[in-house]
Amino acid sequence: MFLEVTLQMLDGFKLTVFIFLVTLLGALPLGLIITFGSMSKIKVIKSITKAFVWVIRGTPLMLQIILVFYGPGLILGSKGIGRLPAVLVAFIINYACYFSEIYRGGIESISQGQYEAGQVLGMTKTQIFFKIILAQVIKRIIPPMGNEIITLVKDTSLARVVSCVELLKAAQDIVGLKAIIWPIFYIGAFYLLFTGVLTILFGKIEKKLDYYKG
Amino acid sequence: MGNESQGTTVLKVENLCKSFDKEEVLKSVSFELNKGEVLAIIGSSGGGKTTLLRCLNQLIIPDKGRIIVNDDVIFDDALGKENEKNLRTKRLHFGLVFQQFNLFPQYNVFNNLTLAARLLAKENNKKNGGSQEELKKEYAKIDEEATKLLERVGLKDKMKAYPCELSGGQQQRVAIARALILNPDILCFDEPTSALDPELTGEVLRVIEGLKSNDNTMIIVTHEMEFARRVASKIIFIADGVIEEIGTPEEVFENPKSEKLKSFFSKSVEVISQNS
Numbered sequence: 001m002f003l004e005v006t007l008q009m010l011d012g013f014k015l016t017v018f019i020f021l022v023t024l025l026g027a028l029p030l031g032l033i034i035t036f037g038s039m040s041k042i043k044v045i046k047s048i049t050k051a052f053v054w055v056i057r058g059t060p061l062m063l064q065i066i067l068v069f070y071g072p073g074l075i076l077g078s079k080g081i082g083r084l085p086a087v088l089v090a091f092i093i094n095y096a097c098y099f100s101e102i103y104r105g106g107i108e109s110i111s112q113g114q115y116e117a118g119q120v121l122g123m124t125k126t127q128i129f130f131k132i133i134l135a136q137v138i139k140r141i142i143p144p145m146g147n148e149i150i151t152l153v154k155d156t157s158l159a160r161v162v163s164c165v166e167l168l169k170a171a172q173d174i175v176g177l178k179a180i181i182w183p184i185f186y187i188g189a190f191y192l193l194f195t196g197v198l199t200i201l202f203g204k205i206e207k208k209l210d211y212y213k214g
Numbered sequence: 215m216g217n218e219s220q221g222t223t224v225l226k227v228e229n230l231c232k233s234f235d236k237e238e239v240l241k242s243v244s245f246e247l248n249k250g251e252v253l254a255i256i257g258s259s260g261g262g263k264t265t266l267l268r269c270l271n272q273l274i275i276p277d278k279g280r281i282i283v284n285d286d287v288i289f290d291d292a293l294g295k296e297n298e299k300n301l302r303t304k305r306l307h308f309g310l311v312f313q314q315f316n317l318f319p320q321y322n323v324f325n326n327l328t329l330a331a332r333l334l335a336k337e338n339n340k341k342n343g344g345s346q347e348e349l350k351k352e353y354a355k356i357d358e359e360a361t362k363l364l365e366r367v368g369l370k371d372k373m374k375a376y377p378c379e380l381s382g383g384q385q386q387r388v389a390i391a392r393a394l395i396l397n398p399d400i401l402c403f404d405e406p407t408s409a410l411d412p413e414l415t416g417e418v419l420r421v422i423e424g425l426k427s428n429d430n431t432m433i434i435v436t437h438e439m440e441f442a443r444r445v446a447s448k449i450i451f452i453a454d455g456v457i458e459e460i461g462t463p464e465e466v467f468e469n470p471k472s473e474k475l476k477s478f479f480s481k482s483v484e485v486i487s488q489n490s
């Protein structure tokens with residue numbers, strides 16, 4: 001029984017990890033593009049990006065998943081895009097928006113003096129960004145990124161609204177089918193383990209960047 | 215070099231104008247500077263001193279006028295906008311030491327000095343099709359120069375320290391060394407001691423004074439009147455974007471002509487007596 005449940009859980013856990021990784025892979029770079037948009041000097045791009053970020057951050061992720069899954073079929077009459085792809089698209093867009101705001105906060109927190117110091121030393125804009133600004137931004141965004149990424153682990157459970165059998169859905173199904181409660185606590189351990197590993201990882205990175213202040 | 219270079223004009227500023235929105239911050243500023251001269255710029259807050267330095271360093275682009283360094287036209291409103299690449303080379307004529315130091319926190323003292331110089335060396339090496347060997351030699355030269363400069367500002371033992379581990383005075387001395395490593399024709403200081411605790415200003419002012427030589431041309435915006443009087447060979451008093459008075463320290467301090475300068479001095483005396 002325990003073994004059987006464990007195997008089922010592992011299947012769900014695999015999907016959870018998959019959603020988590022693909023979301024990160026997509027949202028980390030997409031977030032940067034959105035950041036550039038929201039900091040653009042061109043007013044139209046800036047306004048559109050900001051409105052988009054506001055909508056995405058201002059509505060539940062669950063709603064966005066449902067919309068991406070059912071939307072194309074109902075609105076355009078097309079066939080829709082499958083459960084897992086819909087989940088991934090919604091997650092990537094949603095998290096990219098959150099990340100973009102963290103990036104923006106990080107970039108804007110660097111004093112103008114750092115750019116100017118680079119400029120008077122004859123550095124190019126690219127050199128200034130990559131040799132001076134970037135490392136400082138990374139240091140500053142690591143703590144909020146850690147929080148956001150841990151939230152992502154737990155948010156993966158939202159995938160079940162379109163019947164993706166991730167970890168929580170897997171447990172829920174067993175609980176309903178076999179009328180036992182302990183799998184719910186069991187998966188709690190999975191989540192704790194996952195977030196625990198991430199907490200330690202981010203702690204390590206923070207420590208590594210702790211050799212300077214500022 | 216030596217004495218024959220004394221007296222040659224290094225910097226010519228002609229009719230420099232700069233406005234922010236509708237506010238005229240520099241109203242046709244003109245002056246000249248000879249090699250080896252130390253120019254102190256004084257004046258009350260908001261007069262346009264920082265703006266002038268930033269125009270020279272091309273951190274902001276003036277609206278009108280000309281800036282010429284050693285016969286190289288740095289800025290001329292008649293020529294239109296410079297592209298980024300030319301702007302960079304022109305900036306290198308000037309060094310700038312900021313009020314807030316602006317060291318790079320993630321690099322240690324030594325790398326703060328060498329970062330830009332190494333990047334430049336690499337770029338030049340690539341442009342000239344130089345070999346890796348030659349680049350290594352260049353790097354070695356830069357490292358040697360950095361060590362010398364740190365010795366000069368009295369911080370050789372702090373080479374491996376990070377800016378956050380230094381006092382304000384030490385940070386500013388590093389910033390001075392960093393500005394010197396690219397060998398600017400003119401080194402500018404914007405209130406280099408204003409962000410420092412009073413007991414730390416001395417060490418920084420001493421370093422600046424020690425730089426005085428026939429080769430080093432410097433422009434120092436400062437509120438330290440004693441220092442300006444002792445170190446500068448020329449004083450400019452600027453008020454509301456206009457050079458109200460220009461002359462030797464004796465002329466300006468002993469015989470202020472304009473009412474504005476007289477009232478500025480009486481105010482500074484008040485501040486000094488209040489502080490003590």
Ligand SMILES: Nc1ncnc2c1ncn2[C@@H]1O[C@H](COP(=O)(O)OP(=O)(O)OP(=O)(O)O)[C@@H](O)[C@H]1O
Pocket residue numbers: 234239257258259260261262263264265266
């Ligand atoms: N980037 C800017 N945008 C708009 N106005 C500016 C800008 N920089 C400076 N100013 C204005 O220009 C005027 C001159 O400023 P500046 O900083 O050159 O004075 P300052 O002589 O250096 O004063 P302080 O002694 O306080 O440093 C001020 O009225 C200031 O408000």
Ligand SMILES: [Mg+2]
Pocket residue numbers: 263264265404405
């Ligand atoms: Mg100023």
